[in-house]
Amino acid sequence: MIHPLSRRSALLGASAVAGAALWERPAEAVSAAAFDAARERWVSLLAGGAYDPGHTDKIQAVEGSANAVLRKLKPDPRRPSLWPDLPLANPRTGDFNRSYNRMRALALGWATPGTAMHGSPQVAETAARALDFLYEHAYHERLDRRGSNWYWWEIGVPRALTDTCALLYDGLPKDRLERWLRPLRRWCPDPERRISHPGVVETGANRAGKAMAVAMRGLLTHDARLVRRARDAVSDLLRRTKGPGDGFYHDGSFIQHDVYPYTGSYGVDYLESVAKLIAMLARSPWEIPRIGNVYEIVDRSFVPFVFDGLMMDCVRGRQISVQGHRDHHSGQKTVEAVLTLLDSAPERHARRWRPLVKGWLTRNQAIPYGTHAPLASLARAEALLADDSVPVGPRTTGTYVFADMDRVVHRRPGWAFAIAMSSERIGAAEAMNQENLHGWYTGDGMTYLYTDDLTHWNDDLWPTIDPYRLPGTTVDTRRRADLAHGKRRLPPTPWAGGAALDGEYGVAAMKLVADGSSLRAKKAWFLLDDAVIALGAGITASDGRRVETVVENRNTHAAHPPLTRGERWLHLSGVAGYALLDGAEVGEEVKVIRERRTGRWRDIDKGATTGGDTTPVTRHYTTIVIDHGADPRKARYAYAVLPGACAERTAAYRKQVDVLANNGTAQAVSRGDLIAAVFWRAGSVKTPHGTLSADGPCTLVLRRERGRVRVAVSDPSRTADEVRIRLPWAVRSVVKGGRGVRRAKKAIKVELGGTRGRTHTAVLRV
Known part of the structure; x- marks a missing residue:
């Protein structure tokens, strides 16, 4: 049925333009x-x-x-x-x-x-x-x-x-x-x-x-x-920024609103708009110049955060609280943009993107691409899926340190792990327009584990998860008021970042300065090929409240899956194994909470045009917590997360990795020929191969292969101009490395000043 409208609005004439700025028509002639x-x-x-x-x-x-x-x-x-x-x-x-x-x-x-x-x-x-x-x-x-x-x-x-x-x-x-x-x-x-x-x-x-x-x-x-x-x-x-402030950075970071990582929200909107503008203005008098940069932006800024067509929540900012914009919405907009860009992309990019996107589309059967995609994009996706000459690409693997937005992503063939940190450069959480009201701890070292369960993060998680117990965080258990509109919290510490080696290993670290609390802690993550080792040290508070470290808080949807416990380890079926390591407090045990939690999207988003509904939703959660007690004094933790591991492998894992140090000076682990460390200040660590030392703050990963050592070094604190590192083996020469790495007697010196926390790599002969 057609509903006619009153025609009186059609009487609006030339008088309606009073006060408007009338621009002259351009002199250039372009055909209709x-x-x-x-x-x-x-x-x-x-x-x-x-x-x-x-x-x-x-x-x-x-x-x-x-x-x-x-x-x-x-x-x-x-x-x-x-x-x-x-x-x-x-x-x-x-x-x-x-x-x-x-x-x-x-x-x-x-x-x-x-x-x-x-x-x-x-x-x-x-x-x-x-x-x-x-x-x-x-x-x-x-x-x-x-x-x-x-x-x-x-x-x-x-x-x-x-x-x-x-x-x-x-x-x-x-x-x-x-x-x-x-x-x-x-x-x-x-x-x-x-x-x-x-x-x-x-x-x-x-x-x-x-x-x-x-x-x-x-x-x-x-x-x-x-x-x-x-x-x-x-x-x-399309020009990269050197910061501070908004834009795409050389390391792939994307910042909006001056201090917030927003690749998966504002960044996706940017990519979608630019891709469509490129397509719309192609072969016209207004073709966009310098579009080559947008292809690099896709590879550097977006691909690391897309997991089987889902956009990781660690870069979606306050949009995580918006009921109608979940990870699959942002992911599908990213897929749509890449499909649009394929029409103009150079073959070197297109050859890589076609299998990549086909892999995303093929593996994500839980939320089919066509659910939200426009018809034109859906047709492109179907054509790609039907093209037998294009293989189904595997999942992206690699370790990515986004130093300019305090994010680290570690991707293995079967899983991915992301860490969201904050510092005096990067805000902990944004709340605007009454959105993201309970995002207090999302930038305090929250960790995001992605597995084959592609519905974990988008199945009504954000209104139902306990917002005081987000995975990876160490928190003061005080009650919190809703985040205020526009309030910025930049923790008063420069320490957040990490280093990556060979795209397979990495380390991340942040100094926690809690909001509205005396809680302080030094937190580190060691990213291995089959596990993530989490260490915490110097956990101190004096407010009379309990402090907890949250190992895991898993949305298991409509039921509690089997849980197996052993001596200082436990296994959550279909998710991961979790093991306390020797660097934990003596006698410390984990507490497991299994509960049904009910919440409403309206509780976390009351925005005028985005506000969620008031319908209660309920989900099952398994929460694993280390309780440090009230007013801890230099408490610590050490645990391993083993995604996809079986119970037997979890039980045996403590013997496969060594915690070399876990204190206020250094945190370090070793396994076989791999050593990874965080030096919060000058110090040394005893390793199975000898002493490892640094004369200033840095994170580093070492891997020995025969007579050579591959090394990755960074300064997340951005306070050291140069750091001297003495390896467990005498350095004979620098075989390969940038100008900032040089041999100094039997050690190496790495120039870190002005490098914005980025990783320096080298190959050494020892």
């Missing part, structure tokens, strides 16, 4: 065909191409959403509202932004081949009257945003509005289209400027999102200058 071709490429990315009967379910879903919008459409100019549940009088609610999103859903149904409403003149006319109504009552150039979220005015609505106009373009009256787009002259005139906060220069995802809206407005109104402005703004984004 160039604008139309680019716009049509954009529409094909949104709505797909010709009707494909193989996509009937997807087409029906698009049609169902569009019909729901039509069915509920009840314009009321007195209230005013287009839909009863979205009144437009108060912009602080964000309902005007939601209204434009519904218009986009309607336009998508109209533009998608195969829907019953495809190309319908009646639906197009209804949509046009609805856009007239929104222009009059919700979004025009003379309005005041009245303290509402700037994002809705400058990015949210402009993106939804330009998408809607592009999708409906062939069915819209062009004179009215110009009027609907007129507010963008005020609210989104330039990708690089924030109108609501003068002086703010847009970066990262915000600039990319604005560039999309500006480019699309230029194409819709045949304004070449706008398209060029958008192209240039995106081209600037």
